[in-house]
Amino acid sequence: MSEAADEAAGAEEAAAGEMAAEEPVVVAEEVVKRYFDGGRRVLAIDGVSLEVAAGELVVLMGPSGSGKTTLLGLLGGLITPTKGDVKVAGRSVVHMRDHHRTAWRRRHVGVVFQELMLVPGMSLLENVLLPLAPLGGAGKDEVARAEALLARFGLGDERDARVRRLSGGERQRGALARALVLEPNVLLLDEPTAHVDAENAEAMLELIAEETARGRAVIASTHDPRLAEDARVSRVVRVEAGKLA
Amino acid sequence: MSEPVGGWRRQRALLDYALGSLRRRGRRNGAMVVALMVVVGVYASVLFLSESLRHEWEQTLEATPDLVVQRMVAGRPTTIEAGALEAVVPTDAPGVRRAWARTWGYLFVEAIGANLTVIGAGPGERAFARSLVGEPLPAEEGEVPFCLVGDALAERLAVRPGDRLAIPDARQETRVLEVAGVFDAASALHVADVMVVREATARELLALPAGQATDLAVELARPEEAPVVAAGIRERMPDARVIDRRALVRTYELTFDGRSGLLGALLVPCLAALFLLAWDRLTGLGDAERREIGVLKAIGWETRDVIAARLWESALVAIAGAWLGVLLAYGYVFGLGAPGLAGALFGWSALHPELALTPVIDATQAWTLVGLVVLPFVGVAVVPAWRAATLDPDEAMR
Ligand SMILES: Nc1ncnc2c1ncn2[C@@H]1O[C@H](COP(=O)(O)OP(=O)(O)OP(=O)(O)O)[C@@H](O)[C@H]1O
Ligand SMILES: [Mg+2]
Numbered sequence: 292m293s294e295a296a297d298e299a300a301g302a303e304e305a306a307a308g309e310m311a312a313e314e315p316v317v318v319a320e321e322v323v324k325r326y327f328d329g330g331r332r333v334l335a336i337d338g339v340s341l342e343v344a345a346g347e348l349v350v351l352m353g354p355s356g357s358g359k360t361t362l363l364g365l366l367g368g369l370i371t372p373t374k375g376d377v378k379v380a381g382r383s384v385v386h387m388r389d390h391h392r393t394a395w396r397r398r399h400v401g402v403v404f405q406e407l408m409l410v411p412g413m414s415l416l417e418n419v420l421l422p423l424a425p426l427g428g429a430g431k432d433e434v435a436r437a438e439a440l441l442a443r444f445g446l447g448d449e450r451d452a453r454v455r456r457l458s459g460g461e462r463q464r465g466a467l468a469r470a471l472v473l474e475p476n477v478l479l480l481d482e483p484t485a486h487v488d489a490e491n492a493e494a495m496l497e498l499i500a501e502e503t504a505r506g507r508a509v510i511a512s513t514h515d516p517r518l519a520e521d522a523r524v525s526r527v528v529r530v531e532a533g534k535l536a
Numbered sequence: 537m538s539e540p541v542g543g544w545r546r547q548r549a550l551l552d553y554a555l556g557s558l559r560r561r562g563r564r565n566g567a568m569v570v571a572l573m574v575v576v577g578v579y580a581s582v583l584f585l586s587e588s589l590r591h592e593w594e595q596t597l598e599a600t601p602d603l604v605v606q607r608m609v610a611g612r613p614t615t616i617e618a619g620a621l622e623a624v625v626p627t628d629a630p631g632v633r634r635a636w637a638r639t640w641g642y643l644f645v646e647a648i649g650a651n652l653t654v655i656g657a658g659p660g661e662r663a664f665a666r667s668l669v670g671e672p673l674p675a676e677e678g679e680v681p682f683c684l685v686g687d688a689l690a691e692r693l694a695v696r697p698g699d700r701l702a703i704p705d706a707r708q709e710t711r712v713l714e715v716a717g718v719f720d721a722a723s724a725l726h727v728a729d730v731m732v733v734r735e736a737t738a739r740e741l742l743a744l745p746a747g748q749a750t751d752l753a754v755e756l757a758r759p760e761e762a763p764v765v766a767a768g769i770r771e772r773m774p775d776a777r778v779i780d781r782r783a784l785v786r787t788y789e790l791t792f793d794g795r796s797g798l799l800g801a802l803l804v805p806c807l808a809a810l811f812l813l814a815w816d817r818l819t820g821l822g823d824a825e826r827r828e829i830g831v832l833k834a835i836g837w838e839t840r841d842v843i844a845a846r847l848w849e850s851a852l853v854a855i856a857g858a859w860l861g862v863l864l865a866y867g868y869v870f871g872l873g874a875p876g877l878a879g880a881l882f883g884w885s886a887l888h889p890e891l892a893l894t895p896v897i898d899a900t901q902a903w904t905l906v907g908l909v910v911l912p913f914v915g916v917a918v919v920p921a922w923r924a925a926t927l928d929p930d931e932a933m934r
């Protein structure tokens with residue numbers, strides 16, 4: 292792929308950045324996702340429409356298997372919908388060439404996965420810097436920013452620790468740091484409080500609220516009612532059997 | 537932050553990742569490096585050895601006249617009347633450019649346990665002396681006769697230019713020679729133990745009676761005419777054995793090409809096995825690796841980034857293994873003289889137990905060899921790298 296194509300994507304992106312001020316950052320329109328799992332067909336998401344604006348913290352509530360992870364993947368451009376459209380920062384991520392979509396995601400979307408997905412053999416800092424490699428790696432500024440992020444998350448002393456040595460709460464916050472290292476407009480969190488105790492869950496929620504206050508559009512899935520009832524949450528959306536209730 | 541980053545900076549970052557990944561999977565990659573090292577080492581050893589011997593032979597053949605005439609008595613070569621030259625090879629014989637009587641022979645020196653090849657630089661041998669030393673023997677003879685020795689021999693005798701050297705001649709009488717120069721013995725096998733002296737000195741050292749020569753050498757205007765000229769010589773001198781240089785070339789080609797060709801054939805299954813191993817390693821994507829690739833894709837690595845990182849990884853393994861193998865072979869062949877292999881394959885190491893072969897491999901050739909290993913190795917890695925890289929990013933979410 293040429294650098295010119297990258298540059299073109301960059302220019303469009305700048306234009307979209309201006310648009311994002313007026314429009315919701317994430318827009319899903321009549322999204323359907325059907326899985327084909329060896330002869331079995333699963334309608335995981337069945338016609339969902341949703342808009343999330345900058346500075347909003349939206350919680351997706353629903354039982355296990357209701358389609359929360361799938362919906363987050365669709366909203367972040369990680370999963371291609373069977374039908375419908377998803378716009379992130381003003382551009383449809385459905386009708387994009389693969390590498391453009393990836394570049395777009397890298398720029399606009401940070402994700403904390405349900406299973407965190409940190410690389411166990413790497414240090415925490417290496418994990419946090421991993422998204423920077425396609426951009427030419429981490430320079431001094433990027434390392435400083437990542438370190439500041441870790442310090443703010445109470446992980447300053449763990450920066451060189453192997454991930455497999457860290458506690459559940461530390462990993463959770465480490466994964467959040469990695470999702471934020473490229474300053475995304477959209478932050479997606481899949482069950483951010485599932486693996487931690489009440490104290491760590493509260494710390495996590497506080498960090499999430501801070502990031503929302505910085506103007507990011509934040510969407511978190513959970514089946515934990517305490518999260519749904521928290522005052523810092525802007526909106527709770529119920530997901531049931533692939534539909535918004 | 538500048539988004540459009542292509543080219544070198546991106547590759548550097550991916551290379552960094554590949555290095556880290558190699559470290560994290562150290563044992564497995566280490567085993568691969570060792571396997572490559574062994575196969576490349578064996579292959580390169582055979583290659584270096586046969587190339588080096590080929591070089592030795594070519595050097596020797598270059599110094600060999602088109603025809604050599606020996607007088608046979610009791611089926612063995614013996615000395616020849618130098619005065620017979622004109623009768624045996626008339627200077628006006630068709631096809632003959634030049635003919636001369638040679639004075640040379642072997643002198644066993646017990647002190648160093650070696651057979652010196654003593655060459656008398658007669659009028660006809662001046663060109664040969666020059667080809668060895670770059671310059672002919674000094675014109676003026678000092679109070680003791682001069683000699684020129686090859687660097688390997690000089691080292692064994694522990695002499696430097698200007699030194700005096702006392703060696704016993706064929707009758708065990710001590711002769712003193714002055715070392716006029718040391719030459720670079722480009723061809724270890726055949727001139728390493730050479731000592732070039734004036735013809736009269738050679739006669740004394742070798743106890744060669746006056747008027748006798750070791751053999752006759754003939755230079756032809758056109759080498760193709762060798763059989764015709766040889767037949768004429770045999771007619772004029774029935775007890776002659778005429779050695780045709782081109783016959784030597786053919787023998788050498790048969791010996792070397794045949795043997796290294798056979799070895800090459802033996803190595804094919806080895807290489808095949810190695811690449812199968814590599815294929816297995818590169819294709820069989822472990823669970824952890826699969827997950828890691830999923831993570832990379834999910835956090836914004838493009839397919840090409842994942843492919844590049846994996847190719848860097850296999851290139852690093854291949855380059856390390858191939859270079860180690862080449863260096864190992866280099867040390868084994870040129871440093872140690874290929875003990876075992878040389879004797880087993882070419883049968884001459886028993887004659888030259890301490891032979892130091894001249895390296896005939898330069899950096900370019902070594903890189904070529906490494907490239908020949910690395911390219912297919914990385915090539916084999918492309919498909920699994922591509923397959924892994926095209927994993928859906930959402931696979932990371934399961
Ligand atoms: N790749 C896939 N292939 C086949 N079926 C899938 C796939 N991913 C999800 N599903 C199915 O889609 C449905 C929704 O799954 P999803 O993971 O989105 O639910 P969830 O709400 O995140 O559940 P949980 O709370 O357990 O994480 C489930 O029935 C699941 O089995
Ligand atoms: Mg889920």
